[in-house]
Amino acid sequence: MTGRNDGSDAATVLDARLVPCALAAWAVTLLGLYTGWRIVIVVAVAAVVGCSVTVRLVATGRIPRGGARILLAALAVVAGFGPAAGLRMWAADQHPIASAAEKGSWAGVVLLPTDDPRHIRAAAFDDTPRVRIPARLEHVTVGGRSMDTGGSVVVLAPADSWGDLLPGQSVTARVRAAPHTGPGTTVAVLHAENAPMVVGPPPVWQRWAGTVRDRLAQVGSAVLPADRAGLLPGLVVGDTTALTDEVREDFRVAGLTHLTAVSGANVSIVLGAVLLLVRAVGLGPRSGTILAATALVAFVVVVRPSASVVRAAAMGSIGLLAFVTGRERQALPALCTAVGVLLVLLPDLAVDVGFALSVSATAALIVAAPPVMTRLVDRGWPRPIAEVAAMSLVAFVATAPLVAAVSGTVSVVSVAANVLVAPVLAPLTVLGSLVAVGASVVPWVGEVLARGTGPFLWWLITVADRAASLPSAELEVPDGPVGAVVAAVLVAVAWSVARHRRVRITALVIAVAVAAVWLPVRMLRPGWPGAEWVLVACDVGQGDALVLATGDGRAVVVDTGPEPEPVDRCLRRLRIRRIALLVVSHLHADHAGGIRGVLTGRSVEMVVVGPGAAGDDAAGVLDAATGVGVVVREVGAGATLRAGDLDIRVLGPAGRRTGGSENDNSLVLAVDTVVGRVLLPGDAEEAALDALVRSGTDVRADVLKVPHHGSRTTPARFLTAVRPSVALVSAGRDNLFGHPHPEIVSTLTGIGARVLRTDLHGDVAVLRAASGALAVVSDVRGTIEP
Structure with missing residues (x-):
């Protein structure tokens, strides 16, 4: 199976025989990660049978040998990769901490971080800044049993005590285990509340890598403005910790985010610079290969082995081997080989979006960029501009459907923005790498070199800002498979x-x-959602933001989600410019972090919080309201509020609770609307909800916003007492907390409620149908229940 590439003066034949094998390896690995080991073993056995049948058909002359060879190779890959993926999934299912995670048990663990801690913006439990750390288990003590073990886990922990850990640094800690809900071989999510005990130092190379990254950030901050200083580490080593929110958003809209996720382009530039140096000093192929391989390993260690970097490193290794042996390098077989090898070693890459984007873009550059470039040159384009335009265009075409499926957007300005920034990427990458090396040895040398990156960084930021500012710079499409099809x-x-x-x-x-x-x-x-909407649960990720129509052109907003942009976008879709009340159920980041997205560009008459909340605004959330002259009022159980057609009663709490979960200080609201009663209990947990039911308070409602994103902390007796017709769950797609919990969903459906989830249905609206009855409409799936 071959394809002809007319992108060079001498037509080049692309050897595509390994493409079916790579696709088969990816497909069967995906199947194993999503369905478990039993099904993938069955598929592998079927592939073995298919191999036997194919051989027999070839022997009898019923199918041609050429096509049979490719089919046999693909079936053999399925037969081999299937058991490999199945074995990994079986090991994850049988892991001793997996059963503890199902019960939410506490465990003592010894683990090794495998990547740097990443700050997560909103925590589901409290406002303590937290980090997410992928790690490998070394030892587990749970249920009185102690054992040495392996297995991948994700640790969620306080940033102040866990944020400085380096990969490979052995630590011990007491953690609460929870199930990992996404596909993959991760055995559990571990929640740590206390500082770890450091057992051993990180390896020497990880200490060196940490020094390089820290020094790079320090010299950038010393000599560059904040926006450029935050961007420099992102471009060089993929560290986006200091990236400003404005730059981050502009890069997203302009389709330039890939520049801060170190990938094959960076590896190629670094290896190219090393090989040019090798040729300049007259070293032979083998000496040059040793230097290039050393640079490749050092680069991967410093930037950390993310999916795209590992893929690029594999490609680079194959290229170095071809360089040593003197064989002609064929890029497409190299890419297919890299995909197969990486899926064997790291099967979780099969579900990694970054890996899929990286492979898709690389394949497009190999197959489609040369003929597109030739076509542009034939039409009179200067060759350098044609090369850049062709690469940007085919990469966009290859990745747009996947980006749309994940984010629900398509950047209209991406190709133009990438063309404009392309000329500065190579010199900036080389100069930035020199800054990193120089700063780690002599800081003042790094500072001098860092000043040289200023103009290049300014150009990137300017292009991103101007592109993102254009009207309709990005199109909103449904996310998921529908969005992918629309984009395609x-x-x-x-x-x-x-x-x-x-x-x-x-x-x-x-x-x-x-x-x-x-x-x-x-x-x-x-x-x-139509003129008769009454309530909208906005899709703001892992958080809450609800909007109730007052009937007079205003709205009541209950909570704001973790970030300003999603709630602002939801309110703009609803054309809300005047807000009668902004109710903040409690001051956790996932309910109040997006407050500026509500306040900016709108008139807000009053902000309402629970008892004692105004005096406990440690994060300064309410300062945003008072800073623009909005009155903040505390209310408790028994208070009543009115806004247009809405009658709002505060059911709890009567006063500020101490000693328990902060979630139990959530305001619980009952809102009477034209379609019935809506109950909004914030993140209230078992203690508060039980107390509410025992007090005899009437909690029956037609619509329930499920407490705490569907956490298992909601007692079944509360749900039974409410007995809603519609239950709205506000949760983030593939969130780390397993929300909503299957038991909660099962209880709700068991009492006759229709469960709608923002992670599956997007923005969800409750409205009054033409008949006057309650109806539910999703912006993703349309009318769900008349």
Whole structure:
């Protein structure tokens, strides 16, 4: 199986025979990670049978030998990779800490971090800054049993005591185990509340890597403005800790985020610079290979082996081997080999979005970039510009569907932005690497070199800012498979329009016709969720943000989610400019962190908080309100509020609780609306909810916002007492806390509630149907229940 690439003067034949094998390896590994070891073993056995049948058909001449060879190779890969993935999944299922995680048990562990701690912006439990650390277990003590063991885990821990750990640094800690809900071989999520005890120092090379990263950040901060200083480590070593929110958002909208996720481009530039140096000093191939391999290993250690970096390192290793043996390097077989090897060693890469984006972009650059570049040159484009434009275009086409599936957006300005920044990437990467090396040896040398990166960084930030500021710089599409299909169709249509004159004329006629029909309809008909909406649960990730219509053009907002952007986007979709009340159920980051997204550009009449909350605003959340002149009022059980058509009663708490969970200080609201009663209990847990039921308070409601994102801390007797028709769960997709818990969902469906989840359904609206009855509409799946 071959394909012809006309992208060079002498046509080059691409050897694509390994492509089916790589795809088969990826597919069967995905199957194992998502379905478990039993099904993948069955598939592997079926592949063995398929091999036997294929051999027999070839022997009898019923199928040609050429195609049979490729089919046999793919089936053999499935037969081999299936048991490998199944064995990993079986080991994860049988791990001693997995059963403890199902029970939420405490355990003593000895573990080794495998990557740097990453700050997580919102915690589900408290406002303590926390970090996420991937780690490998060394020893476990649980349920009176103590054993040496392996296994991958994720640790969620306080940042102040865990944030400075280095990869490979052995620590012991007492943790609470929880199930890992996503696909993969991770055996548990470990929640740590106390500082770890350091058992041993990190390896020498990890200490050196940590010094390089720290010195790079320090010299950048010393001589560069904050926006450029935060961007420099991101571009050189993938450290985005100091990246400002403004730059981060601009890069996202402009389609430049990949620049801060060190990938194959960085590896190629660094290896290219080393090989140029080797040739300049006249070293032979073997000596040059040793130096390049050393640089490759050092680079991977410093930037940490993320999915894209590991893939690029594998590609680089294969290229070095070809360089030593004198064979012609074939990029596509090298990529396929790299994918297969990495999936054997690290099967979790099969579900890593960054890995998929990296492989997709690389394949596009190998297969499609040369002929596109040739076409542009034939049309009169200067060759350097044609090369950059071709690479940016094919990478965008290859990755846009996957990006849309994950983020629900397609950047319209991505290709242009990448073309504009391309000329500075190579010199900036080389200079940034020299800054890192120089700063780790002589800091003042690093500072001198860091000043030289200033103009390049300024250009990147300026391009991102201008691109992100353009109207309709990104298109919103449904996330998931629907978004991927929409993005693929948009890309295909744009590609056809650009290539064919007749298609351009046809597209113009269709566009005019659609506009003639669609614009009047759009002007006369309200958009999602319709004019009669009463309540919207906004999809803000792992947090809460709910909007209730007052009937007079205003709204009541209950909680704001962890970040300003998602709640602001939700309110803009609902065309909310005036807010009668902003209720903050409690001051945890996942409920109050996005408050500026509500306040900015809108009039807010009052902010309402629970008893004692205003005096316990350690994070300064409410300062944002008072800073713009908004009154903050404390309320407790028995208080009543009115906003337009809404009657709001505060059911709890009567006063500030001490000694228990801070979640139990959440305001519990009962709101009477035109479609019935809505109960909003914040993150209240078992103690508060039990007390509410025992007090005789009427908690029955038509619509329930499920407490604490569907955590198992909600007692079944509370859900039974409420007995809602509709239950709304606000949770982040693939969140680390396992929300909502299956037992909670099962209890709700058992009492007849329709469960709607923002992680699955996006923004969810409760509205009054034409009949006057309650209806539920998802912006992802449409009307769910009339």
